[in-house]
Amino acid sequence: MARSPGPLTRKFYAIARISWPGVVSALFLLLLIGATFTVLLIGSGPIRLINDLGKDPYLRQVVGFTLWQASLSTLLSIGMAIPVARAFARQSSFPGRRLVLQLLGLPVVTPVIVAVLGIIAVYGQSGILRDGLQLLGLSWSGRFYGLTGILVAHVFFNFPLSVRMLLPAWDRIPSENWRLAAQLGMNSRQLFRWLEWPALTSVLPGTAAVVFLLCFSSFAVVLVLGGGPSATTIEVAIYQALRFEFDPPRAAALALGQLGICTALVLGLHHWIRAQSISRGLASGARYRPDVDQSIHRSFDLAVIGLTSTFVALPLGAIVYAGCTGPLSSVLLDSRLWAAAGRSVGIALAAAAVALSLAVGLLVTSRHLVFQLRRRTESDVLQIAGSITLAVPPMVTGTGLFLLLLPLGIAFDLAVLVIILVNATLVLPYMMRTVGPAFLDAGHRYDRLCRQLGMSGWYRLRLADWPIIRRPLGFAVALCATLSVGDMGVAALFDTSGAITLPVLLYHRLGAYRFDEAAVTALALIVLCAVVFLVVDRGIGRWHS
Amino acid sequence: MKFLLRGGFALLTAITYCAQAETEKLTIYTYSSFVSDWGPGPAVKKAFERDCNCELDFVGLEDGAALLSRLQLEGRHSKADIILGLDTNLTTEAAATGLLAPHGLNIDELDLSIDWTDDVFLPYDYGHFAFVYDSEALAVVPGSLEALVQDTSGPQLIIQDPRTSTPGLGLLLWIRVVFGDDAPLAWSQLAPRILTVTAGWSTAYGLFLEGEAPLVLSYTTSPAYHRHVEGTDRYRAAAFSEGHYAQIEVAAKLADSPHQALADRFLVFMLSPAFQDLIPTTNWMFPAGRTSQPLPDAFTGLVQPTRTLLIEPEQVAAHRRAWVREWLEVLGR
Numbered sequence: 001m002a003r004s005p006g007p008l009t010r011k012f013y014a015i016a017r018i019s020w021p022g023v024v025s026a027l028f029l030l031l032l033i034g035a036t037f038t039v040l041l042i043g044s045g046p047i048r049l050i051n052d053l054g055k056d057p058y059l060r061q062v063v064g065f066t067l068w069q070a071s072l073s074t075l076l077s078i079g080m081a082i083p084v085a086r087a088f089a090r091q092s093s094f095p096g097r098r099l100v101l102q103l104l105g106l107p108v109v110t111p112v113i114v115a116v117l118g119i120i121a122v123y124g125q126s127g128i129l130r131d132g133l134q135l136l137g138l139s140w141s142g143r144f145y146g147l148t149g150i151l152v153a154h155v156f157f158n159f160p161l162s163v164r165m166l167l168p169a170w171d172r173i174p175s176e177n178w179r180l181a182a183q184l185g186m187n188s189r190q191l192f193r194w195l196e197w198p199a200l201t202s203v204l205p206g207t208a209a210v211v212f213l214l215c216f217s218s219f220a221v222v223l224v225l226g227g228g229p230s231a232t233t234i235e236v237a238i239y240q241a242l243r244f245e246f247d248p249p250r251a252a253a254l255a256l257g258q259l260g261i262c263t264a265l266v267l268g269l270h271h272w273i274r275a276q277s278i279s280r281g282l283a284s285g286a287r288y289r290p291d292v293d294q295s296i297h298r299s300f301d302l303a304v305i306g307l308t309s310t311f312v313a314l315p316l317g318a319i320v321y322a323g324c325t326g327p328l329s330s331v332l333l334d335s336r337l338w339a340a341a342g343r344s345v346g347i348a349l350a351a352a353a354v355a356l357s358l359a360v361g362l363l364v365t366s367r368h369l370v371f372q373l374r375r376r377t378e379s380d381v382l383q384i385a386g387s388i389t390l391a392v393p394p395m396v397t398g399t400g401l402f403l404l405l406l407p408l409g410i411a412f413d414l415a416v417l418v419i420i421l422v423n424a425t426l427v428l429p430y431m432m433r434t435v436g437p438a439f440l441d442a443g444h445r446y447d448r449l450c451r452q453l454g455m456s457g458w459y460r461l462r463l464a465d466w467p468i469i470r471r472p473l474g475f476a477v478a479l480c481a482t483l484s485v486g487d488m489g490v491a492a493l494f495d496t497s498g499a500i501t502l503p504v505l506l507y508h509r510l511g512a513y514r515f516d517e518a519a520v521t522a523l524a525l526i527v528l529c530a531v532v533f534l535v536v537d538r539g540i541g542r543w544h545s
Numbered sequence: 546m547k548f549l550l551r552g553g554f555a556l557l558t559a560i561t562y563c564a565q566a567e568t569e570k571l572t573i574y575t576y577s578s579f580v581s582d583w584g585p586g587p588a589v590k591k592a593f594e595r596d597c598n599c600e601l602d603f604v605g606l607e608d609g610a611a612l613l614s615r616l617q618l619e620g621r622h623s624k625a626d627i628i629l630g631l632d633t634n635l636t637t638e639a640a641a642t643g644l645l646a647p648h649g650l651n652i653d654e655l656d657l658s659i660d661w662t663d664d665v666f667l668p669y670d671y672g673h674f675a676f677v678y679d680s681e682a683l684a685v686v687p688g689s690l691e692a693l694v695q696d697t698s699g700p701q702l703i704i705q706d707p708r709t710s711t712p713g714l715g716l717l718l719w720i721r722v723v724f725g726d727d728a729p730l731a732w733s734q735l736a737p738r739i740l741t742v743t744a745g746w747s748t749a750y751g752l753f754l755e756g757e758a759p760l761v762l763s764y765t766t767s768p769a770y771h772r773h774v775e776g777t778d779r780y781r782a783a784a785f786s787e788g789h790y791a792q793i794e795v796a797a798k799l800a801d802s803p804h805q806a807l808a809d810r811f812l813v814f815m816l817s818p819a820f821q822d823l824i825p826t827t828n829w830m831f832p833a834g835r836t837s838q839p840l841p842d843a844f845t846g847l848v849q850p851t852r853t854l855l856i857e858p859e860q861v862a863a864h865r866r867a868w869v870r871e872w873l874e875v876l877g878r
Contacts, residue, residue, distance in 0.1 A: 058870065061877040125740070125757040143701075145741040228706075228742030229876040244708035244744075245869070246617040409622040496615075496624065497604060511607060512577045512747050 015373075018456070022365025025358045026385045032425065033392050036400030037259070043252030043403045058229070059237075063257065066233040069147060069222075070215040073154035077211050078204065080155065081162035084308050086196065087301035088163065089170035090292055094302065100309050104160035107312060109479070111486025111529060112220040113503045114522040116153055117510060118315030120144075120225075121322065121519075123152050128318065145227025153221040158211045160312055165207040169199040182290040191291060206272035213265060217258070217393040219489045220503075224510065234258045235395045239493060248403055255399040259392060266391035270384075322516070323523025331520040336499045341528055344501040347416060347491075348484035348532060351423035352431075352477045358424065359431040359476075362386050363439045364461075370440070371447045386432035389425040398422050398490035415494035419501070422490045427480035434476035435469060442468040474540030482533045486525065502528065569599045571807050574612055574625040576711075577605035578747045578828075585820075585827035592819050599807055606630075608745035609711035609794070613639050620644065621801050626808045629669070629796035629815075632711045633855070634718060636666050636795060637862035646800035648812055655816050656835045659793065666795035669815050670830035673789035673850050674715045675765040675782040676702065682759035689786040690723050694731045701740045702760035703752055707869055709744045711792060716762050717872055718861065719790035722854045728868075732875040742876070765789060765848045770829045773843035788852025794830065 016023075088101070107115060122128050125144045133139060142148065173195055181191055219235040226232055232240070234254055241251035291297050331337060362382045369379040389397075401418050405411035411418075446464040450456065455464065488503035499505040502525050509518040580586035580603040590601045606612060609630040616628060616639060623644070631639055639645060647664045655661075661668055676693065678686060683700055687693040693702075705713030724731040740758045743749040753761035764782070771780045796815060798808040814820055816834035824832040825840055 056870070056874075058874045058877045061874070065877075125752075126755050143740055228739060229873045230736075230878065232877070240708065242618065244611065244614055244706070245866075246614040406618075406620075409620065412619065412622065412624075496619070498606075508577070508605075510748075511743075511745060512581060512605070514581075515751075 018368055018372075019365040021361035022363075022368075022382050025361030025365075026382060028358065029385055029388060029425070032397065032421070033388065035404065036392065036397050037256075039400045039404045040252045040256045040259070040396075044249050044256055059254070059257075062232050062234055062237045062254075063261075065231060066216060067261075069150055069154070069231070069233065070212050070218075072147075073151055073158065073215040074208050074212045076151060076155050077158040077162050078208050080159050081166055081207075082200070084159075084304055085163045085166040085170075086192070087304045088167060089196075090289065090297065091301045091305070100305060101164070103309055103312055104163055106316065107157045107160050109482050109486070109529065109533070110316065111488070111503055111506075111522075111525055112157075113224070113488050113506050113510070114319060114486070114525055115156060115315060116221055116224050117506070117518060117522050118317075118319040119149075119153050119156060121318040121515075122314045124149070128314070143227070145225060146231040149225035149227065150218075150222055150231060153225055154215050154218065156312065156315065157221075158214060160308070162207050162211060163308070165210070166200065166203055169203045170196065172202070173199050178289050186290060188291040188294075188297060191289065205269075209265075209269035209272045213262070213269075213390065216265065217262065217395065219395060220492075220507070223492075224507070234261075235393065235489070238395055238399055242399070242402065242493065248406070251399055252403060255396045259396045262393055262396075263391040266387075319519060319522050319526070322519035323526075326516040326520040326523075328520055331517050332524070337502070337505065337521065337524065340499045340502045340505045341524065343416065344485050344503070344528065345532060347419050347423060347501065348481040349536075350420045351427065351484045352481040352536075354420060354424035355428045355431045355480055356435075356473075356477055358428055359386060359435055360461075362432065363436055367439055367443045367447075371443050372451070383432065383436070386436075387429045389428050392425070394422045394426045394487075395489050395493070397425060398493050402493060412494065412496050415491075415496075415500060418494060419491050423484040423487060426487065427483055430483070431476050431480055434472050434479065438469040438472040439465065471541050474537050474542075477540055478533045478537035481536050482529045485529050485532055569804055569807055570602055571599055571626050571804055571811060572602045572604065572624050573627045573629050573811075574604050574606060574615060574623075575629045576608045576612070576747075577745055578608075578750075579603070579630060580605035581747065583827070585823045588823050588827060589820060592823075593811060593814055597807065597810065601811075606745075607709045608705060608713070608747075610635060610707065610714050611709040611744070614708070616642060616644055623799060623801070625799055626802035626804050627796055627798050627811060629794075630711070631666070631795055631797075632715070633666075633793045633795065633858050634711070634714055634861045634865070635858075636663065637858040638865070639797070640665050641862070644799055644801065645797045646802075646805075648798065649809070650812065657816070657833055658831070659833055661833075663795075666797045667812055667816065668793045668795050668833040669820070670824045670828055670833050671791065671793040672830040673765045673791050673848075673853065674712055674719060675763065675767075675785070675789055675848060676760050677753070677763040677767045677780055677782050678761075679753070679756070679759045680779050680781055682756065686781075686783050688784070690719065691787065693783075693785075694720075694724075694735050697734065697737070699738055700760050701738050701758040702735075702762070703740050703749045703758045704742055704762045705746055705749050706742050706744050707872060710746055711794070712746050712749075712762050712764075713742070714865075715790050715792055717868060718856050719854060721868060722790065722856060723787045729871050729875050732872060733878070736876050736878070739876070764792075764830065765850065766829045766831065766844065769825075769841070769843040769847060773826060773841055782848045784848045784850075786851065788854045789848075789850035790854045791850075793833070 088097070091097070120127065123144070130139075177195055181195055186194065217235055218233060219239070222231065222233045222236045223239065226236060234257060238251050238254045238258065241247045241254060362385060366379040366382040369375045369382070398418065401422070402411055405414055405418070442465045445468070450460050450464050486503060488501070488507060491501045491504050492507065494500065495504050498508040502521070506518060506521045506525060509521050575586070578584050586603050586605075590603065593601050604625070606615060609632060612628045612631050613635050616623065616625075619625075621644065645665050648667050650667070652661055657668065659668060659671055676687075687696065687699065693699060704716055707714040707717040720731050721728050741752065743752070746763070749761055750763060750767075752758065768778070768781050771777050796812065798805070798812065802808055818835055818837040821832040821834040821836045822838060824830055825844065
């Protein structure tokens with residue numbers, strides 16, 4: 001005789017029926033991270049890990065250097081970003097302001113390896129900058145490879161990002177405060193001390209935390225510009241342990257170390273990291289501030305903004321120039337380039353699709369828990385699950401999967417699949433952050449209506465949510481696909497032909513010291529990124545249900 | 546439905562036919578300078594494909610030493626049929642993987658220019674490591690390894706990573722031979738002047754020619770390239786009084802390769818004049834086999850090492866990891 005289900009079981013089924021998308025997504029992530037962790041733990045042997053760290057001074061140096069360069073990079077990026085952001089805030093209207101701010105958004109989406117090439121061309125040992133200085137009678141003979149090069153590259157990526165993350169702070173200063181300050185006759189320094197600094201303190205920790213994390217798990221920059229064992233980060237050491245020395249236990253031990261430190265950082269800084277939003281900085285409040293009219297401040301601000309744009313534009317310009325004047329035909333006629341480009345795009349689209357499915361699953365359930373079941377904690381858990389990959393760097397997941405597949409002999413056959421999976425986790429946090437707010441917004445507007453109409457699942461997604469989330473979703477998928485096209489880390493780990501993806505091909509051209517060919521390849525990669533972004537963004541953004 | 550089935554069948558037949566018609570493909574893992582446009586790769590490919598009815602596919606890794614870790618990494622599932630570019634410092638460890646097959650050739654009949662007894666590896670060229678300098682940028686040329694190491698105000702130099710590069714490993718062993726247990730001390734004296742450690746020889750030499758440092762680890766034969774191709778004496782090798790560490794570059798076939806006969810054929814081809822004639826003016830090394838013509842004029846007047854230094858392969862195999870760790874630790878400071 002069938003027993004009728006009790007009230008508790010029925011309730012469980014009811015919850016399960018509506019929350020399965022989030023549960024499936026969360027389980028998928030947990031499984032991936034759990035498997036990675038287990039493989040690494042078994043692979044390294046905890047005893048060996050402790051032994052290694054105790055006995056191997058080199059490993060300690062690597063960990064120390066990783067933290068040191070990340071701290072310096074953060075300090076420099078933030079330190080430079082504060083005056084520049086202030087200049088942008090103070091000069092709320094000048095011709096080209098919008099364009100310059102968009103320029104500052106470029107480094108984030110530029111493939112790291114491309115930017116590194118540009119940085120070498122401009123700021124490197126025999127770069128344009130040194131030639132220019134020599135013309136002026138100045139010379140600098142210091143080493144570019146090592147800490148200097150790494151810092152220049154990290155500042156190139158994170159200083160513009162910091163400017164855009166700090167800018168919203170000025171919007172939060174109420175206009176009454178400016179008026180009051182004007183009445184009190186405050187000068188520029190006092191304004192900073194009493195108005196701007198207190199507003200900045202609410203965004204500074206979050207910005208610094210994000211920059212620190214990015215620099216902590218930097219791979220391609222250090223691989224190319226490190227210049228030897230004295231400047232090696234944990235991620236590069238993992239790669240070298242596998243590819244240079246074939247020492248899987250060492251790679252596993254290093255990956256565990258990276259995982260541990262990253263998790264501790266993310267847990268410790270979580271409060272600040274989650275509150276971050278990147279402003280496009282375009283909504284310039286036309287607020288009156290007392291020091292805006294002084295010509296000395298205006299020229300100072302414009303000079304700072306001019307220097308910043310030059311710093312960012314030069315490496316990108318150098319690549320475009322070298323690419324256009326390089327051996328275009330011979331590089332573009334190479335079938336390896338097109339094969340690699342094709343794989344890159346395929347991987348990027350697949351990774352974006354996987355990330356999107358995971359994100360939508362998590363968000364649907366998270367929203368459901370917020371609006372209908374009023375369970376804030378559970379929904380928080382799902383949101384956190386989406387950004388958990390910040391704590392598990394792609395190189396760590398990649399190493400785990402690599403060590404899992406290696407004994408089976410299929411690591412290289414499944415390379416493309418693994419890269420898709422790892423890139424999906426890499427871009428998931430961006431996806432959650434961009435689509436999440438729109439999802440909640442759609443919930444605020446239509447949740448009651450949908451429930452009254454009994455509209456749920458696919459129909460609700462298509463009819464109620466789609467019109468609202470379409471644009472941010474298009475942007476998010478485009479952004480994620482573009483980031484994935486440019487990423488090199490895990491692809492380098494799994495590469496066997498030297499051309500598995502376009503960034504890897506570029507890295508090898510750079511290694512073979514074919515600068516002109518590398519420049520053309522870099523240009524091709526930039527164009528590919530732009531095309532992927534525009535097609536996906538416009539394609540989804542304009543696609544009506 | 547029937548139409549679909551028929552179409553599918555036709556497609557399958559076509560695919561099978563194409564697969565059969567495809568020529569046999571021999572994949573060779575080697576180092577990047579070997580496959581570069583100015584290296585031996587393109588000419589070797591052309592010469593071998595002329596009458597083998599096959600396709601020769603080179604995959605260029607960073608440098609020779611990376612071949613060993615790649616071999617270990619890919620294990621029995623490697624796509625390579627032959628690895629070309631290890632040197633005698635790595636042969637013991639490479640043979641110990643059990644992934645390589647004996648070449649099965651009678652060495653006495655090969656007419657090699659060096660003594661050789663190995664039954665797995667075959668040598669294709671040899672040379673001596675040396676620091677090559679730019680005579681327009683370096684006024685005082687060090688006369689010994691000791692002078693180079695101990696002159697703390699000496700010139701900046703570019704070297705290669707011993708984990709990926711056979712020249713990098715060669716320098717590690719060279720310093721080991723000359724300084725013995727004081728090798729770590731020697732490295733710590735040298736370290737401040739190392740501009741960068743590259744993964745492969747190509748990057749290092751490229752940076753050197755760009756003028757980034759006046760000194761680079763390369764070979765005694767490198768100046769021959771500049772004389773022969775560019776007609777200049779600007780780049781020269783420094784003769785060191787302690788002697789120069791030697792390198793014998795070798796190739797071997799993989800035991801699991803499905804193309805055994807073709808691989809054998811390539812190894813025989815490798816030691817024939819058709820291949821060996823290319824070595825002096827493309828790989829800029831001394832040929833290990835018979836050539837049909839004497840060395841080009843550019844090879845006369847090169848640095849002649851007063852002593853040839855070489856550590857036994859077994860001894861390198863026993864200590865390599867420890868010595869590399871030591872090197873990492875000193876340079877990591």
